[in-house]
Amino acid sequence: xxxxxxxxxxxxxxxxxxxxxxxxxxxxxxxxxxxxxxxxxxxxxxxxxxxxxxxxxxxxxxxxxxxxxxxxxxxxxxxxxxxxxxxxxxxxxxxxxxxxxxxxxxxxxxxxxxxxxxxxxxxxxxxxxxxxxxxxxxxxxxxxxxx
Numbered sequence: 001x002x003x004x005x006x007x008x009x010x011x012x013x014x015x016x017x018x019x020x021x022x023x024x025x026x027x028x029x030x031x032x033x034x035x036x037x038x039x040x041x042x043x044x045x046x047x048x049x050x051x052x053x054x055x056x057x058x059x060x061x062x063x064x065x066x067x068x069x070x071x072x073x074x075x076x077x078x079x080x081x082x083x084x085x086x087x088x089x090x091x092x093x094x095x096x097x098x099x100x101x102x103x104x105x106x107x108x109x110x111x112x113x114x115x116x117x118x119x120x121x122x123x124x125x126x127x128x129x130x131x132x133x134x135x136x137x138x139x140x141x142x143x144x145x146x147x
Contacts, residue, residue: 004060005049008071015071016041022076032113037081039106040088055103058140059090089114097140 005012020038025031044052053060067087070080092111095102102108 003049003053004056004064005044005047005052008068009045009049011071012041012045015074016045018074019076024076033081033085033110036106036110036113037084037088040104040110041084043104043106055095055098056091058094058143059087061143063087063090085110085114093137094140097137098144 016038019034019041023034025034063086066083070083073080088107088110092102092104092107095104095107096111102111
């Protein structure tokens with residue numbers, strides 16, 4: 001796999017700072033998700049990039065374009081945050097499948113919250129959530145088998 005995070009980490013941190021300064025928090029739940037997003041962006045922007053490439057391999061291959069549109073787009077609306085939440089949920093699920101543990105506290109918390117029956121999401125997040133939980137595990141296992 002080609003290196004992915006090494007050349008993007010500075011842009012991830014720049015976007016994280018932009019989101020932190022320009023977000024619009026409307027309630028407690030939105031604030032909780034925003035804090036998780038900011039923490040996970042910080043993790044992706046500072047963790048060993050080779051480690052991240054391995055941890056997130058499947059999602060880099062399948063969702064890197066949407067992630068890059070966010071970090072290079074300087075937009076902070078609800079749709080952008082939904083893309084980030086989806087990308088992060090999928091990273092957490094990939095870690096869970098590959099290593100039987102989610103190797104970041106914020107990703108683990110996000111995964112628990114998003115898989116909880118207590119939270120309701122717009123349909124575009126729900127569809128991706130269902131894909132991550134139902135279809136993605138087989139895809140990742142197949143990818144690992146053919147490596």
